[in-house]
Amino acid sequence: MAIRNIVKEGDPVLNKVCRPVEKFDDKLKTLLDDMYETMLNGEGVGLAAPQVGILRRIFVIDIGDGLLEFVNPKILKTSGVQESSEGCLSCPGEFGITKRPMYVTVEAYNREGDRFSMNAEGLLAKAICHENDHLDGILFKEHIIRKIDPSELQ
Ligand code: NI
Numbered sequence: 001m002a003i004r005n006i007v008k009e010g011d012p013v014l015n016k017v018c019r020p021v022e023k024f025d026d027k028l029k030t031l032l033d034d035m036y037e038t039m040l041n042g043e044g045v046g047l048a049a050p051q052v053g054i055l056r057r058i059f060v061i062d063i064g065d066g067l068l069e070f071v072n073p074k075i076l077k078t079s080g081v082q083e084s085s086e087g088c089l090s091c092p093g094e095f096g097i098t099k100r101p102m103y104v105t106v107e108a109y110n111r112e113g114d115r116f117s118m119n120a121e122g123l124l125a126k127a128i129c130h131e132n133d134h135l136d137g138i139l140f141k142e143h144i145i146r147k148i149d150p151s152e153l154q
Pocket of ligand 1: 087089131140
């Protein structure tokens with residue numbers, strides 16, 4: 001495993017629409033392992049492939065319950081609303097209160113190419129929406145309803 005460079009806001013790679021993964025090969029497994037290590041190193045709860053310069057539909061999440069990997073994800077259903085603080089490893093030092101769905105149903109593939117679906121709520125639902133947005137070139141700032149100072153974070 002290796003820590004990769006995290007692309008920062010302003011780099012056009014973060015504004016592009018990613019393509020689906022076609023091959024579930026060793027290269028994909030290495031990328032997923034590296035993304036996880038990079039995310040942990042940055043103390044984030046999620047990381048999307050374009051954040052390491054790879055324009056493929058992949059993200060990893062760990063909200064403290066272990067690693068979740070999503071390849072070619074599709075958000076099938078959302079409901080409810082949550083307003084809570086959010087940041088992004090590509091936008092260091094910037095935080096805001098965002099409006100996100102409280103509940104999400106997502107379908108994706110794992111690293112072996114097996115399809116799964118998952119119901120998520122709260123922080124996990126927010127993380128899935130945040131990372132999925134990255135795959136369409138959208139940053140969390142578009143969802144901010146109020147900017148907050150890092151010192152306001154608990
Ligand atoms: Ni992000």
